[in-house]
Every structure is written in structure tokens, then in C-alpha cells.
Amino acid sequence: MRVAIAGAGAVGRSTAAELVEAGHEVLLIERDAANVLRTGLERANWLVADACELASLEEARLQDYQVVIAATGDDKVNLVVALLAKTEFAVQRVVARVNDPRNEWLFDEGWGVDRAVSTPRIMAAMVEEAVGVGDLVRLLTLRTGQTNLVGVTLPGATPLAGKPVRTLRLPADAALVAILRGSRVIVPQQDDPLEPGDEMLFMATVDVEAQIQEALHITPQGQPAR
Template sequence: MRVSIAGAGNVGRSIAAELLENGHEILLIDHDPRAIKADTLPDAEWLLADACELSSLEEAGIDSCDVAIAATGDDKANLVTSLLAKTEFGVPRTVARVNHPKNEWLFNADWGVDIAVSTPRLMSALVEEAVSVGDLVRLLTFREGEANLVEMTLPQDSPCVGQRIGDMEWPGDVVLVAIIRDGHSRAPEVDGALEAGDELLFITAQSYEDELAELLSPRGEPGRVVQRTPETL
């Protein structure tokens, strides 16, 4: 997969290093000569240019990219880069970094943004996830499928503790995708049993969240959904 990254600062280079390690082709773009540090990532392509300029993106050959990431420290630049990549060059997937929470509302399809990544929102959701045993916490929203990634740490007195996973009847289209136990993630096994303290990760439509929370919560207690949607994929 070919990926362009606008912004070759610490964030952009970190993303590039991870993607290169996974075998992807990376192009880093930055208008500041001081950010061009080709020796730090010799396997990446580097371009000294302004990613907000149409001519720069043409020079970069961004139309051949599968994903365009806007990772600068300037929200305006990230929005313009995403819009050009999507509307002018037809890049299939755009990812934009949100630096200031007050600007989050702009990072949507109208500005060519498929995925908006907001660090403050993500940290808030992770705090909720860490302290909310027995609450269903919404972590991610998948825009196109209108599905959410939700998490619950199974409380000791949940009626589901000890239940065989293969015997569980989840509401609607709910899918249990992973279990985190003792700090290690594992795929759900049909013959495995749920244990108190398990962190359960589900994919579900929002309409089934309340029912899922009710199923997992202790008997006699209403299920609670923590209304946090830090990211949209």
C-alpha cells in the first residue's frame, strides 16, 4: 500500500516508521527544510513541498496513493490537504490529525476527511474505559457501516461470568471480536468461558448498545452506555 504523509514532524515520522515496518511504501511531505530528515527513515520517499498546494501534490504523485495522511500541527493545513487529496486526486482513504478539539466538527466528509484522529478525545475514551468496570464504553465509530467498537470490563457479579462463549446469544448483529485477559488479547473461543475482569471488545450497531449493556450488567442493575465517540473510521 502506498501512503503519503503530510507533516514530517515527530508524529508524521512515527507513523511512517510504523507503516514502513509493516511493508508499506511511504512518502513524507513537508515545507520546512528542517523537517526533511531522510537519514532517519532511509526507506521512505521525501519531498520538500507545501502539501496545501495543488502543484505539490501533483509532483508527489498523490493520485497513486491508497491513503493520504494529514499529520501536521496545523488544523487548517490538515483540512486543506485532505480536501485536495480526496476531491482533486481521488485518494480512496484520507486520515487527518485534529490538533484542537474545538475544530473537530470540521473534520468530516465535507472537507474530504474519512478518518479524524483527535488525541484529546481518544485519551478521554481510554480514561473512561479504564475506570468504568461494568459500563459499556464506545471507543470508535465506523462511519460507513454505522457500527461502533465498544468495550466492557466484565464485573464480578455479571450473569455472564462463567458462561460458555458459544452459548451466548448476543443481541442483533453484535459480534464479540476480542477478549483482553491478564493484559493479553485473545480471540474468542467457542468453548471458552467468560471471566470476571475480562475486557470484552464488540462490534455493534448503536441500536443494540443498550441491550448489550443490559445483558452484561449485574442482574437488577440497569446497563449504562458511556457516550464517548473519540474517533470515526
């Protein structure tokens, strides 16, 4: 299958790597030459161009691709790419990344989108389904098998209530990537206060997962540490 991906940021590169590994022919369209130089995806094809420009997509011969993935970090760009791919080049399947959940309602057939992928929404659904209070649950394992997306829900009696994110003493190989609070998806900043019931998502290597619970003052049984 021939797949064109607009955007060679972290999401676009990772998606391209998976597709190339699976034997698909991949074209990455990226306007920042620096992103192209650092990817290391020698088996993918490249076009240094602005995917929002009709002339760029004509140069890429987008009509020859079965799937187009709009994977940039800008929702406006992803919508324009999706609309052009569907209306100007009649691409059979268009997948678009949703960065801000508030924009999710726009990503429909009217904008040429066959499938919208909202990472915050997916993570929220996974946490709602899988994570018990205080438990550390693996939600996603990366290809290497050594790094996981893990979720922990802060107990009601957490001693971290009201304390800012910067007070967390996380191990070196762990990073807090999102906090789910009710219907909100929070990209954590150093001064953001923590609250009981916060569903916290971390990227971490396997060997430091227990240390994450220690940093959150949670025992291995999922209870607040005294």
C-alpha cells in the same frame, strides 16, 4: 499499500516508521528541510514541499496513493490537504489529525476526511474507560516496550489541590503530557493549578512508574499519602 503523509513532525515520523516497518511504501511531504534531515527514515520517500500547494501534490502524484494522512500540527493545513486529496486526486482513503478538539466537527466528508483522529479525544476515552481514582494504568506501550503512556486520577483528598504543575517532582524519565478535567483537555503549563479529579497523562519509562505515584503523593493502593 502506498501511503502519503503530509507533515514530518513527531506524529508524521512515528506513523511513517510504523508503516514502513509493516512493509508499506511511504511518501513524506514536508516543507521544513530541517525536519527531513533529522528523521532517520531512510526507507521512506521524501518530498520537500508545501502540502497545501496543488502543484506540490501534483509533483507527488498523489493520485497514485491509496491513502493520504494529513498529520501536521495545524488543523487548517490538515483540512486543506484532505480536501485537495479527495477532490483533486480522488484518493480512496483520507485520514486527518485533529489537534484542537473544538475543530473536530469540521473533519467530515465535506472536507474530504474519511477518518478523523483526535489524539486528545482518544486519550480522554481511554482514561474514562480505564483509570480508577489513584490507580496508575498503562494506556499505551510504545514499540520499544520500555516507554508507556500512563494515566493517574488525583483523589478527592489530594494534597496537591490548588498547587501549580511546577511543584511536581517527577523523575527524570517521566513527563506530564496532558490533564483531562471534565470535558477539557489541558496542555499543562508550569503555573496551571492542579485539582482533585484531574486525570493526568504521563509518558514514562517502565522503571519510574512507581515514582510518579510518589510524586503525586499517592500510595501504591491508589490512596492519598498521609
